[in-house]
Amino acid sequence: MANILIVGDGAIGLLLSHFLSASHNVSVLTRKSPTNTRFYSRGKGTSKKIDAQFISLNQLNKAAEFDVVLFTVKAFQVLDAFSQIKPFLPIHCSIVLSHNGMGNVDEVNSQLNTHQALYFLTTNIAGFKSNQYIVQHTGEGQSVIGGCNELALQNSAPIADIFKVIPNLTFTNNIQQLRFEKLLVNIAINPLSALSNVRNGELRAPKYNTIIFNALTEACNIAKAQGLNIPLIKALNTAYKIMELTANNYSSMQQDLTYNRETEISAICGYISQQGKLHNIKTPYNDELFVKIQAKKSVV
Structure with missing residues (x-):
């Protein structure tokens, strides 16, 4: 069981927190009220509470060390979000980026130490937030994760094992x-x-x-x-x-x-x-x- 921090509680952040929290300890960094319960909804089924802990930035230094930090913010928000999280990153942890479009990988990689693996997760899972605390899962899709630096490329098994709870996930050696x-x-x-x-x-x-x-x-x-x-x-x-x-x-x-x-x-x-x-x-x-x-x- 891994300790995972998800940075961003947009639709993809909430969907991934729902799947990952089934097997791991998941914390979600949010700018909204961390005390409000978040829910996952699919079709006409009953909404389910997302079994993750929602925290604010000033609670990070009280949190346990994270094995994986997953950034699900938009492309233009990545570098600012990373600069805020960087002081709290353990020496040995994996960083995962997930957003639409290109960019950010080289910039983030240049700020990591030699013990920090960098991955990118691309996903076609579809969803939207019907309000700020409920995510609607509206479509299936393949998700692919791959290494973006040498350490990540050499250590694909651990991250693939952690993320296997995400539906239709595969690992690639050619994420670009x-x-x-x-x-x-x-x-x-x-x-x-x-x-x-x-x-x-x-x-x-x-x-x-x-x-x-x-x-x-x-x-x-x-x-x-x-x-x-x-x-x-x-x-x-x-x-x-x-x-x-x-x-x-x-x-x-x-x-x-x-x-x-x-x-x-x-x-x-x-x-x-x-x-x-x-x-x-x-x-x-x-x-x-x-x-x-x-x-x-x-x-x-």
């Missing part, structure tokens, strides 16, 4: 490839669903085909420039499959715009735009999606 494949899904779904204010399944309509095709073409060109082999047809098939599986769901970016929250567009389409400049590859479709989301957010 999997992260980019997830990025392609995010590009196809998140910005368009947010801009059009539609559910994921509605993006299968013919009027979205051209922009999805071109945005993913640009991203696949960036993947190739990075030495990754992701055929466009695979990216399209995966994106449309996820649209079908999560047809009734709203994307996280649509929810962020709806509730006037900052989005992860900089780590998604913004990342492709930045990499396009670096590799001298034109990315007009991702550039446009990035600018439109930024503009919409600024006038909400």
